[in-house]
Amino acid sequence: MRTKTETNIQLGHGGGGLLTREFLDRHVVPRFATGPLEGLPDGATLPALENGIIFSTDSFVVHPMFFPGGNIGDLAVHGTVNDVAVSGGIPRWLSLGMILEEGIEQDVVGRVLDSVAEAAADCGVQVVTGDTKVVPRGLCDGMYLNTAGIGERMPEFDLGAARLQTGDVILASGTLGDHGMAVMAAREGIEMAGGPVSDTGPVHRLVQAARPFATEVRFMRDPTRGGVAAVLNELVEDAPLGIILQEDDLPWSTGARAIAETLGFDLLHSACEGRMLMACAPDVAGLILDAWRAIPEGNGATAVGAVTNDDAGRVLLETCMGGRRLVDVPQGELLPRIC
Amino acid sequence: MKYLDGFRNGKAAKALTARLKAAGERLDAQGKTVQFMEVCGSHTMAIARYGIRDLLPDCVKLISGPGCPVCVTDTGYIDAAIDLGKQGHILATFGDLVRVPGSDETLAQIRAEGARVEVVYSPEGAVALAQDNPEKQIVFLAIGFETTMVPGISLVKIAAEKGLDNLTVLCAFKLVPPALAALGSDPEINLDGFICPAHVSAIIGADAYKPFVGPRGVPCVVAGFEPLDVLYAAVELAEQAADGRAELVNQYNRVVKPGGNKVAQAVVAELLELCDEPWRGIGVIPESGMQLREAYAAFDAVKRFGLKLEPGRPHPGCQCGEVLKGKITPQQCPAFDKGCTPTHPLGPCMVSSEGSCAAYYKYVRREAGAETMEVSK
Numbered sequence: 031m032r033t034k035t036e037t038n039i040q041l042g043h044g045g046g047g048l049l050t051r052e053f054l055d056r057h058v059v060p061r062f063a064t065g066p067l068e069g070l071p072d073g074a075t076l077p078a079l080e081n082g083i084i085f086s087t088d089s090f091v092v093h094p095m096f097f098p099g100g101n102i103g104d105l106a107v108h109g110t111v112n113d114v115a116v117s118g119g120i121p122r123w124l125s126l127g128m129i130l131e132e133g134i135e136q137d138v139v140g141r142v143l144d145s146v147a148e149a150a151a152d153c154g155v156q157v158v159t160g161d162t163k164v165v166p167r168g169l170c171d172g173m174y175l176n177t178a179g180i181g182e183r184m185p186e187f188d189l190g191a192a193r194l195q196t197g198d199v200i201l202a203s204g205t206l207g208d209h210g211m212a213v214m215a216a217r218e219g220i221e222m223a224g225g226p227v228s229d230t231g232p233v234h235r236l237v238q239a240a241r242p243f244a245t246e247v248r249f250m251r252d253p254t255r256g257g258v259a260a261v262l263n264e265l266v267e268d269a270p271l272g273i274i275l276q277e278d279d280l281p282w283s284t285g286a287r288a289i290a291e292t293l294g295f296d297l298l299h300s301a302c303e304g305r306m307l308m309a310c311a312p313d314v315a316g317l318i319l320d321a322w323r324a325i326p327e328g329n330g331a332t333a334v335g336a337v338t339n340d341d342a343g344r345v346l347l348e349t350c351m352g353g354r355r356l357v358d359v360p361q362g363e364l365l366p367r368i369c
Numbered sequence: 370m371k372y373l374d375g376f377r378n379g380k381a382a383k384a385l386t387a388r389l390k391a392a393g394e395r396l397d398a399q400g401k402t403v404q405f406m407e408v409c410g411s412h413t414m415a416i417a418r419y420g421i422r423d424l425l426p427d428c429v430k431l432i433s434g435p436g437c438p439v440c441v442t443d444t445g446y447i448d449a450a451i452d453l454g455k456q457g458h459i460l461a462t463f464g465d466l467v468r469v470p471g472s473d474e475t476l477a478q479i480r481a482e483g484a485r486v487e488v489v490y491s492p493e494g495a496v497a498l499a500q501d502n503p504e505k506q507i508v509f510l511a512i513g514f515e516t517t518m519v520p521g522i523s524l525v526k527i528a529a530e531k532g533l534d535n536l537t538v539l540c541a542f543k544l545v546p547p548a549l550a551a552l553g554s555d556p557e558i559n560l561d562g563f564i565c566p567a568h569v570s571a572i573i574g575a576d577a578y579k580p581f582v583g584p585r586g587v588p589c590v591v592a593g594f595e596p597l598d599v600l601y602a603a604v605e606l607a608e609q610a611a612d613g614r615a616e617l618v619n620q621y622n623r624v625v626k627p628g629g630n631k632v633a634q635a636v637v638a639e640l641l642e643l644c645d646e647p648w649r650g651i652g653v654i655p656e657s658g659m660q661l662r663e664a665y666a667a668f669d670a671v672k673r674f675g676l677k678l679e680p681g682r683p684h685p686g687c688q689c690g691e692v693l694k695g696k697i698t699p700q701q702c703p704a705f706d707k708g709c710t711p712t713h714p715l716g717p718c719m720v721s722s723e724g725s726c727a728a729y730y731k732y733v734r735r736e737a738g739a740e741t742m743e744v745s746k
């Protein structure tokens with residue numbers, strides 16, 4: 031049986047001394063210390079990549095740490111892997127920074143790191159460097175994570191809002207807004223059969239599936255904070271083009287809709303953490319959808335809208351009633367600490 | 370979700386839209402253009418969110434009325450609340466009111482300067498504040514239509530039972546039917562029918578609109594908040610207008626009964642009595658408000674603090690009054706999306722989530738050819 035000091039994180043676990051060594055031996059070495067992290071060097075030595083690199087970072091403060099469908103650990107991997115992937119990179123290496131609150135249970139840290147390891151393996155990335163700090167009780171809410179990711183650039187992708195053309199098709203890789211509603215339901219203690227489950231997951235295989243059609247892909251993004259509305263508004267903000275979405279084609283899960291209707295949220299504003307939005311030329315849209323639907327993370331893929339040359343700079347929704355309305359950008363933060 | 374989907378069915382919408390078009394053709398043949406007012410803020414939001422205006426024939430217009438309780442709260446009421454807050458009393462209010470501009474400032478501004486303005490989620494929250502702060506006077510800002518009167522004044526009974534002598538309410542309750550009568554008789558507005566509110570009607574009953582229909586009246590449809598509810602109401606009103614009929618239809622009979630909620634009506638009758646009431650942008654409408662009866666004067670903030678509510682001074686660039694009467698659309702206000710936005714509202718219609726200006730800002734924003742100009746703050 032472990033004593034209390036062993037079951038909970040102490041300030042000393044982040045102090046750089048013997049307790050830190052114990053922490054690393056217990057949590058980090060068994061999970062990550064192969065390859066560049068073997069021997070726990072201060073920095074990872076990595077090979078050069080021929081086509082250049084894509085580099086991204088993200089911090090994770092989600093509350094609660096555990097939610098239906100995932101936890102802060104897999105979220106921290108998926109978040110950065112997805113940013114690298116939608117930028118046209120093959121994710122390769124991750125850093126992992128941990129800020130722990132004094133008193134958090136070591137078992138909780140272990141469960142989160144198990145999720146980090148599993149998600150990293152699934153994404154084909156290695157955790158190659160990291161850092162742990164402990165702050166006094168009350169100065170952080172359990173655990174915050176930061177990951178930075180390096181990927182190898184795929185030169186065939188040439189992405190950007192400037193490449194958008196009238197008639198381009200907007201694709202979604204699956205149901206939208208699930209993560210935001212799952213976290214919201216968990217936070218509010220709403221338990222219901224068939225309730226929302228987070229979509230946290232990687233999109234790198236979706237990017238790979240679309241790679242044969244890369245020259246016809248204009249834009250890729252995982253719609254996280256601000257949801258679909260924020261991503262698409264940003265895309266056409268300064269463009270001479272607009273986007274029209276079809277409400278009847280938007281893929282929602284029943285659980286996410288139930289929470290959104292009950293609490294009065296617009297699912298277009300709700301975050302995803304494992305979905306992709308893509309704008310591509312119409313002649314490859316069907317081919318990309320077929321390729322996506324052939325892999326598990328894309329089985330709910332569908333076309334949701336199109337790029338138009340009227341209504342420049344605006345995202346509109348053709349509603350289930352047949353009228354049109356503006357899809358606005360969320361005012362401020364819809365759900366704080368969603369990721 | 371099946372229950373909701375039934376009220377958002379695209380096929381049903383197409384069938385109703387076809388009926389609307391046919392009614393529009395009949396109105397065209399008679400050379401008539403008609404305008405119907407949706408009185409309730411939730412209808413305004415539903416119409417904008419589902420793009421229902423796009424489905425209307427040119428000769429049928431939907432205009433938004435004074436159905437958002439925050440929007441019709443007089444500037445002078447906000448000023449009186451601000452004075453109480455500055456005197457050191459604790460104000461308990463629902464969140465929407467905090468950002469509504471008074472003559473010179475908002476409750477949010479005086480809160481930032483140290484006044485205690487507490488947002489509560491139910492009137493019981495005000496009771497808790499009174500119990501936790503026995504040395505302070507707590508004033509609950511009780512605004513709203515028939516729907517919120519009972520919860521709003523329930524705390525008077527609780528305070529009486531608990532013997533709390535530090536809790537009062539500042540009432541600005543408003544009644545919908547007198548406002549409909551005032552708007553319906555305004556020759557400048559020229560209304561041809563009302564989409565009557567949903568939840569107000571659940572309290573007062575559909576029969577409350579009987580005086581508005583008949584040979585000298587206009588058609589009235591009590592409608593729910595789902596898009597097919599509202600679309601059906603538009604169809605019914607357009608068909609009646611084309612037929613020259615003016616009848617009362619209760620489309621929302623899944624919730625609204627002809628006689629309304631008798632229990633709620635009894636509570637209102639016990640505690641409240643009619644009074645003349647100022648409506649922002651409209652002016653004083655006789656017997657359109659409710660105030661505490663003399664027997665409960667001890668809980669009336671106006672009486673306890675000797676308040677005299679003066680007419681306020683709305684921002685000169687704000688045309689909420691014209692919007693509330695349906696005389697202009699939000700985009701026709703020079704301040705819309707210029708000096709006045711949801712983050713920096715000049716008037717209450719842009720503050721409340723049910724306000725017409727907020728609905729247009731969120732779901733419509735600009736209309737082709739709509740002219741706007743800069744307004745200085």
